[in-house]
Each structure stands twice: as structure tokens, then as C-alpha cells.
Amino acid sequence: MINEARLYQLLGERIRKLREGFETPEGRMTQAGLAAMVDLERTSITNIEKGAQKVSLHVLYKICEVFDANVLDILPRPAEVVQEKALPEMTALEFGGKTYVAPQKTLQKIAAILEMKEQR
Known part of the structure; x- marks a missing residue:
């Protein structure tokens, strides 16, 4: 079973790391800068990075395009988000x-x- 919350948390962390490691002529890319490049509000980028907002597939592709990253490289592996079913006590x-x-x-x-x- 996929732990959806964990999936979006990890994806958001990876997007944040890409953004923070990306240098622009003005310095490190801001959330507002990324938002403008992918046609979102800054608060959406904040929520995506926190894992609180699901990323649309087309937006994920836009974000990867901005950072020249492969979508598959930032998606969490299934083993990272699989939630093992707890056995009842x-x-x-x-x-x-x-x-x-x-x-x-x-x-x-x-x-x-x-x-x-x-x-x-």
C-alpha cells in the first residue's frame, strides 16, 4: 500500500533541494521565482515543498524542465513510500x-x- 503523505513529502523535499541548489543571476532561486516559471502562486510552491499540496503531473514536468532534471530522478522509489500493513496486536x-x-x-x-x- 502506498503511503500518499510520505510520497508527497519526499517529492516536495526533492523539489525544494533542486530549487535551493539552483543558482540564478540574482542568487539562489526563490519559491516566488519558481512559481512564476511554472505558472503557480508562491504559496503553492511552499505547500508542494511541504508535501501539503499534490503536484499535478504537468506541473511536475514544468518544474523538472526549469531545473533540467529528469522526472524519474526526483520521484521517490516505491520502496520509499510503501507502507507495510501493521499486524493487529x-x-x-x-x-x-x-x-x-x-x-x-x-x-x-x-x-x-x-x-x-x-x-x-
């Missing part, structure tokens, strides 16, 4: 002299069903 439940081990939510549901049966 296992819990033990004793019932009828036996111990059952299962995820806590499952055991809570089973216990509730068993209590309902006992009350009848």
Missing part, C-alpha cells in the same frame, strides 16, 4: 478452560457474544 482470552489468541477487537466481539448467550 494479539490478545489472549480464556474461556471454558481454553485460551484463545486473536486480535483484541475480535476477542472483544466474541466475548460480547458469549456474554449475551450466558445472560439468556
Whole structure:
């Protein structure tokens, strides 16, 4: 499963590094300068660099064109953004002299069903 937040965070960091390493006649390229070159507002560049705003594909290509960078070189590799599914925490439940081990939510549901049966 892709961790979308991590994907855009890494992409934004890489765009920021490209921008900060790019020298113009006036000095280091600013967010406002990059924004003007790719037809965005400065706040959009700020949000993209923070990972708070998704980058449109055509804008990503424009940004890469400004820095003479290959799109594939700034995209995070799948291994960097894959989110491993966490295993549920296992819990033990004793019932009828036996111990059952299962995820806590499952055991809570089973216990509730068993209590309902006992009350009848």
C-alpha cells in the first residue's frame, strides 16, 4: 500500500533541494521565482515543498524542465513510500478452560457474544 503523505513529502523535499541548489543571476532561486516559471502562486510552491499540496503531473514536468532534471530522478522509489500493513496486536482470552489468541477487537466481539448467550 502506498503511503500518499510520505510520497508527497519526499517529492516536495526533492523539489525544494533542486530549487535551493539552483543558482540564478540574482542568487539562489526563490519559491516566488519558481512559481512564476511554472505558472503557480508562491504559496503553492511552499505547500508542494511541504508535501501539503499534490503536484499535478504537468506541473511536475514544468518544474523538472526549469531545473533540467529528469522526472524519474526526483520521484521517490516505491520502496520509499510503501507502507507495510501493521499486524493487529494479539490478545489472549480464556474461556471454558481454553485460551484463545486473536486480535483484541475480535476477542472483544466474541466475548460480547458469549456474554449475551450466558445472560439468556
